[in-house]
Structures are given as structure tokens and as C-alpha cells.
Amino acid sequence: MCLAIPLTIQKIEGKTAIGTANGISQKIRIDFLPDCQLGDDVMVHAGFAIEKIDAQKAQETRELYQEIFHAVQ
Template identity: 55%
Template structure:
């Protein structure tokens, strides 16, 4: 099973970025997403940003992840 997670971009340096979610930071690659800036949200799989999200889409994903965690 594959899992992608939403992250908020906090910094970008070339093709590398740092994203955060739930207080955790992750170094990611942003090769596939043009025109990213800090504050944008992306869906990340295997260390690569694969899709840009709106804030609302990211929040919906965060809520779904929390719902799954609460069900455990």
C-alpha cells in the first residue's frame, strides 16, 4: 500500500524543500511542482511533492488522517 501525506512548505532551496505537518519536519524534493513558495501545501509520496493542494484540501486530508488515528 502506498501513502501520500500533505505537508506545508516552510522553506525551499532549489529542488529541495522542508515541509511540516503535526509538528514534524520532512526534507522533500519538489522537482515536479513548479512555482512553489513557502506557505503552499503539497501532497508528498516517497519524499517527492507530487501535487499542489489548496489549504482547504490539505485541511481535509489532515482531518481524514486524524479520523483514522482516532479509530485505532
């Protein structure tokens, strides 16, 4: 199963960006979302930002993933 994860855009350089969540940073591609701006929350799959989402949905998704992670440990 493949999951997209929500990240917050912290830095943009051309078609790449740095996204963060829970203190972890990842370099991602933003080719599919050329209107990305700093502070945007995006869903990331396979290193690509594939959808902008609002901050509430991003937080809810992070909390759900934490719940799943703790349930399978």
C-alpha cells in the same frame, strides 16, 4: 497501500524543501513542482511533492488521516 500526506512548504533550497504538518518537519524534493512557493500546501509521496492543493483540502486530509489513525489504535 501507499498514501500521500499533505505538507506545508516552510523553506525552499533549490530542488529541496522543508515541509511541515502537525509540528513535524520533513525534507522533500520539489522536482515535479518547480513553481512551489513558501506557504504552499502539497501532497507528498515517497519524499516527493507530487501535487499542489488548497489549504482547505490539506486540512481536510490531515483530519481524515487523524480519524483513521485513532480508529485503528
